[in-house]
Amino acid sequence: MDSNTRQDPSNISEWFWGIIDSAQGRPAQLTTHLRLLSNNDLYHFAIEFMFAADLLCKDSIIDQMEYASEDNILDFSHWAVSQGKGFYYSLWSEPQLVATYPGSSKASSTNLHAIAESVLEERTGEWPEDIIDIWDDFGESPYSSTSKYWETRERNNS
Numbered sequence: 001m002d003s004n005t006r007q008d009p010s011n012i013s014e015w016f017w018g019i020i021d022s023a024q025g026r027p028a029q030l031t032t033h034l035r036l037l038s039n040n041d042l043y044h045f046a047i048e049f050m051f052a053a054d055l056l057c058k059d060s061i062i063d064q065m066e067y068a069s070e071d072n073i074l075d076f077s078h079w080a081v082s083q084g085k086g087f088y089y090s091l092w093s094e095p096q097l098v099a100t101y102p103g104s105s106k107a108s109s110t111n112l113h114a115i116a117e118s119v120l121e122e123r124t125g126e127w128p129e130d131i132i133d134i135w136d137d138f139g140e141s142p143y144s145s146t147s148k149y150w151e152t153r154e155r156n157n158s
Contacts, residue, residue, distance in 0.1 A: 009055055009092050011145035016048040017085040025082055025110040034119045040154070046116040046131050047138060048146045052088065053077035053113070061091065064098035075104040078113035 023030035034042060056077040062068050065076065079101060080091055091097045101107065120128045134153075143149040 007055060007058070008144070009052075009089065012052050012055075013048060013145065013147045015147070016045065016052070019045065020081065020112065021084045021086075023082075023112060025084070025112070027110075027112055027115055030112050030115050031119060034116055037119075039120060039123065042116045042120050043128070043131065043134060044146065044150045046114075046120075046128075047134055047150070049078075049081060049113060049116065050131075050135055051138070051146050052081045056080055056088075056091070060095045061098060064095045072104065075107065075111070076101050079107040079111050082110055082112040 019030070019033055022033060034045065037045065053074070054077070057073055062073060065072065076098070080088060087097075117128050117131060138146060138149050141149050143152070
């Protein structure tokens, strides 16, 4: 697969954006919504969040950052995804919007990253360490979107 195909934000599902946008940047609201999902859907959501954040780790965006450490890049990308589809797509086409990032300490109250993992931990009593393995498996797969990957994974696991 052409690596540029995977780097297209249109590969992020409307299902994912619907959930993110309904949370309106509020972690408690996202938690309430995610508690209604199955464990399988929580894993899918977590992988999709990682995918959306990873797409923002491109030079045109990183070059706009004042301090581009690995942690700052991750914090920024998680915050940007948490702002919803509209902001995300605006950022994709206008990287200078990086300047709107309030910084890690101020952004943490609206950061929706790892909430699916927290809900899974709440249910099972353990942090879902296997998410990293699933992420790696997706990375090695030929699929350009997590939704296509997830459909195939579910079909193969049933």
